[in-house]
Amino acid sequence: MTRIGIALYLITIVIIASPLLVALYLYRNDLTSLVVPQFGTGYFLTSITQGSDTFGYKGYEVINPGQSVRLILSISNPSSVKVTIDSISATLYCHEHGTFIGLVQGENTPIEIPPSASAVLKLRLLFTQEGKTDIDTYHAGHNNLYLDLRNAEIGVQGMKFNYQEFGEVGPVEIPTS
Ligand SMILES: [Zn+2]
Numbered sequence: 001m002t003r004i005g006i007a008l009y010l011i012t013i014v015i016i017a018s019p020l021l022v023a024l025y026l027y028r029n030d031l032t033s034l035v036v037p038q039f040g041t042g043y044f045l046t047s048i049t050q051g052s053d054t055f056g057y058k059g060y061e062v063i064n065p066g067q068s069v070r071l072i073l074s075i076s077n078p079s080s081v082k083v084t085i086d087s088i089s090a091t092l093y094c095h096e097h098g099t100f101i102g103l104v105q106g107e108n109t110p111i112e113i114p115p116s117a118s119a120v121l122k123l124r125l126l127f128t129q130e131g132k133t134d135i136d137t138y139h140a141g142h143n144n145l146y147l148d149l150r151n152a153e154i155g156v157q158g159m160k161f162n163y164q165e166f167g168e169v170g171p172v173e174i175p176t177s
Pocket of ligand 1: 095096097134135139
């Protein structure tokens, strides 16, 4: 294989690989980090895919009523190295009803998160019509909306990772419109 061919092959492997293989790739030049993966970026990636406390929902701001809001999350880095999130995008579904709510995209990326610290992540959510209807019908005036993030693409340290299921945020309180 050519050099480029090998690089593409490796990237493909990383995209479909399990978090452990991702860690193996990231630490191919520093295998001691694998022995204690809690000290590296691999640990950060593992923690975000396990839907642990990495993401915390903080609130939202209305950008354009009925069309877009800004979701404010905290994102924590439990590892002992600085992690840079280059980009993030995902689709959102109502956990209870399965409705396609809309698309989210990182607004304030890239973000650097120092070791053992957290940063504020702002996501812009663009509603679909069915998503707006679901929220108005079932969630307006309640604090019962949980959102599933799917088909997420996250850029970390210059590489892109794709996840079919990325976890859940909520509860999101929806004011009466
Ligand atoms: Zn719903």
